[in-house]
Amino acid sequence: MLDASTPLAPPLKPRRALDPKSEPINGYRGVDLGDGRQLLSMRMAICQALYEEMQRDPTIVILGEEVAEYNGAYKVTKGLLDAFGPERVIDTPITESGFTGLAIGAAMTGLRPVVEFMSWNFSFVAFDQIISNASKMCYMSGGAFPIPLVMRGPNGAGPRVSSQHSHAVEAIYSHFPGLIVVSPSTPYDAKGLLKTALRQNNPVCFLENEMLYSFEQEIPLAEYTIPFGVADLKREGRDCTIVAVNRCVHWALEAAEELAREGIECEVVDPRTVKPLDIEAIVRSVRKTNRCVVVEECYRTGGIGAEVAAQLMELAFDDLDAPVQRVTTTENPMPYAANLEHETLPKPHRIIAAVRRACYRSP
Amino acid sequence: MIHELTFPALSPTMSEGTLVAWRVKPGDSVKAGQVLAEIQTDKAIVEWESPESGTVRELLIAPNQVAKVNSVAAILTTQGEDIAEAVARARAANERLASAAAAAQQPPAAPPPAASAPPPAPLAAAPKPAPNFAASAPPAAPSAPAKPARGVRITPVAARLAAAHDLDLTRIRGTGPDGRIVRVDVERALADGSARRAAAPAASAPPKLAVLRPDGADQRVPFTPMRAVIAQRLAQSKQLIPHFAVEQIVDAAALVALREQLNRLEGLRVTINDLIVRAAALALRAHPRLNATCDGQSVTRYDSADIAVAVALPDGLITPIVFKAHAKSVRQIGEEIRQLVKKAQEGRLQPAEFQGGTFTVSNLGASGVASFSAIINPPQVAILAVAAIRDEPVVRQGQVVPGKTLRLTVSADHRAVDGADVAAFLQTLRELLENPATLLA
Incomplete structure (x- = not known):
């Protein structure tokens, strides 16, 4: 639930873009716009959250491949080695299982580690550590060992990285109790949610997106955090609710613009955290629109859409005017070919078709 | 544990009954099998035994009240739980049951004239006959009277909206797939008034013959549960046999x-x-x-x-x-x-x-x-x-x-x-x- 203390999200479109000649496009310092706002990109917002929290809390350490000397494979940790030194920003060997286990042990003994996966696809190598240790340790130790661990990195399809490196893992990690799954779509949300993640004691899967790292937004200079389990209305509308997370929020907004031209006003709800899921916000929106389309980069079977559709059936059955539609990554290994990748992902043209179906319009 | 005890069907034909008297009161603790109440069915007065053990917290049916089978009659708890919510839910459910039964007593719509009977399905669309495994199968039973192909198809929110305005669903044209009635169809019908029910032809009112003298010398006596069963069973006997x-x-x-x-x-x-x-x-x-x-x-x-x-x-x-x-x-x-x-x-x-x-x-x-x-x-x-x-x-x-x-x-x-x-x-x-x-x- 939003309350008075939660700052309103800033507009998605900044008044101007960063100038790569004179202004940083990475690092943790945004461009001060002089009105209490700063302009920065998604990667800068994440870096800024890390920087601010590491200043606050000396137990925060960063581990991962290339996070220190190389400033991160996607430059998300740029400047942090210089600011905090090699004891707190640690390059690891290419051993996800090893350094994730190391981080879990560190979390058990008083540190607050941040693990960077170069890609969430590589988290599968550390799957046993994440599922069997990180998500269970607090429970199995009778509360003696909480695991204040943040695992972060890019999630979902990059441009043409093919079958093994295009997975979206929201649904997989949401399946297991004991993990918090955060999947932000904007710099503002990413910063506020990452700061929350670094101030609580549960293992968090923080899912970024390579294709959004350069997305720029004006956000407050002043400190803020965003609580878990609170959705954000990215667009208001009366005709159809679109629930979308991460990169799909932007595709949903694109589809909504197109649909508005034919008179269909979509409401775009961004849960921001997939677990806990703000189903109340979704139900509130569906009570208004009576229709729902869920858009995600996960697969269809057992995906976020399956969960949202089931909960809407349980909680808002009498409010539905059409079956809930799901737009997901199609159930095939991601093709390398750009045109096939385009058809596999839940891109705007597929969202538009689904909304028309939900509104009983011809496709 | 909160037990909601529902009014039982004590005979095969019973759909409602009169609760003659409670044998327990709120605060009593009862054992499973103990008599809770006496219930007048359509045939006799029968003792109703508790299916659960616990403390009687709330009795939702008054003595001599006619209640529908499956209404919540009593609420028992085992641990002294808060029952406010259970009571509210039970009262709402009982009202729904009672009003559903009242609605079911409305006379059915007149059958369509023979001329508008659906034409026989073309051969190509006819379903394949089921394979006949018995060499000398008995002749098929006389088929039941033809039913409409299917009921009205309507989305949940449209159904709710139509019910709130008491619209006649058969007069709303559905524009969804396969004629499904969707929200806009109901809104359109509301706007143009096309699906308002015809003024009820005094369905349950006495027929013209039975105009009652205003001085109270004439009386209309509703059927007792027993009279209703006699009426139903004997009418069926005389019509069928x-x-x-x-x-x-x-x-x-x-x-x-x-x-x-x-x-x-x-x-x-x-x-x-x-x-x-x-x-x-x-x-x-x-x-x-x-x-x-x-x-x-x-x-x-x-x-x-x-x-x-x-x-x-x-x-x-x-x-x-x-x-x-x-x-x-x-x-x-x-x-x-x-x-x-x-x-x-x-x-x-x-x-x-x-x-x-x-x-x-x-x-x-x-x-x-x-x-x-x-x-x-x-x-x-x-x-x-x-x-x-x-x-x-x-x-x-x-x-x-x-x-x-x-x-x-x-x-x-x-x-x-x-x-x-x-x-x-x-x-x-x-x-x-x-x-x-x-x-x-």
Whole structure:
């Protein structure tokens, strides 16, 4: 639930873009716009959250491949080695299982580690550590060992990285109790949610997106955090609710613009955290629109859409005017070919078709 | 644990009942099996036993209130839980049940005129017949009357909106897939008023004939639960079963004499009806085609003559059963009938005492009627109507002399038995009653 203390999200479109000649496009310092706002990109917002929290809390350490000397494979940790030194920003060997286990042990003994996966696809190598240790340790130790661990990195399809490196893992990690799954779509949300993640004691899967790292937004200079389990209305509308997370929020907004031209006003709800899921916000929106389309980069079977559709059936059955539609990554290994990748992902043209179906319009 | 105890169906035909009295009050602790209340079903007053143990917290049905089966009647808790929410939910559910039942009593819409009957489906679209595995399958049962292909298709929110405005769904055109009614269709119907129900043709109001005098001298009396069951079952019997009636006249002089002897000399309280039930039982053993039930597909004939005896009640009747009447003496039969009548009049018959007879005897002799025919008590195939014994002239050895006659009329189900069967049965019955010593053997 939003309350008075939660700052309103800033507009998605900044008044101007960063100038790569004179202004940083990475690092943790945004461009001060002089009105209490700063302009920065998604990667800068994440870096800024890390920087601010590491200043606050000396137990925060960063581990991962290339996070220190190389400033991160996607430059998300740029400047942090210089600011905090090699004891707190640690390059690891290419051993996800090893350094994730190391981080879990560190979390058990008083540190607050941040693990960077170069890609969430590589988290599968550390799957046993994440599922069997990180998500269970607090429970199995009778509360003696909480695991204040943040695992972060890019999630979902990059441009043409093919079958093994295009997975979206929201649904997989949401399946297991004991993990918090955060999947932000904007710099503002990413910063506020990452700061929350670094101030609580549960293992968090923080899912970024390579294709959004350069997305720029004006956000407050002043400190803020965003609580878990609170959705954000990215667009208001009366005709159809679109629930979308991460990169799909932007595709949903694109589809909504197109649909508005034919008179269909979509409401775009961004849960921001997939677990806990703000189903109340979704139900509130569906009570208004009576229709729902869920858009995600996960697969269809057992995906976020399956969960949202089931909960809407349980909680808002009498409010539905059409079956809930799901737009997901199609159930095939991601093709390398750009045109096939385009058809596999839940891109705007597929969202538009689904909304028309939900509104009983011809496709 | 919160237990919501629902009003039980205590007989197969029961859809509602009157809660006569609670035997527990809030605060009492009850054990499973303990009697909670007395309930008047459509047939009798029955004790309702608690299915759960716990503390009685709330009684949701008032004494003498008519309640629908499955309404929440009482709430028990095991741990003293907060029941405010459960009570609110139960009251809402009970109201829904009551209003659903009221809605179901609306008369069905008139059938469409024959001209608008759907044309036969084209051959290509006809479903394939099911493979016939039996080489000599029995002929198919007569098909049920054609139903509409399917009900109205409507989305949940559209249904809710239509219900809130009491719209007639059959008059809303659905624009969704396969004619599904969606929200905009209902909104359109609301805007143009096209689906408003025609002013109710006073469905439940009395017909014009029954205009009541305003001074209260005329009265409209709603059916009691028992009256409603009688109405339903007997209407069904008369509409469904091809009745025919056969009458026989019995010379009852010997029967009357026997009864006098038994009561005067033996100090018994034998009635003519007891003797007739005994005679009917023996005649049924000789003619088992009448000691039967029929389901429209087959006839089931019974070895035992379990004779239902119609008992008049202040507003209705009930037919408790003398089981194995063929194996009981006149005296046993008489005692049993008197006990059953007493229980029936007190409303204390148990279902097992009035369900499952194989033949019925209905006797209006006490009212002095000359003759009558009765409606079959389904699924039985025959019923014997017994009139009064009257002083009438009879012909004996070519002479008209004063005598005593008794007219017996059997109504039978022509699907199951024929006139000759009934005639043969009545012949045996007459011989037994005219030679009543046989009834004492």
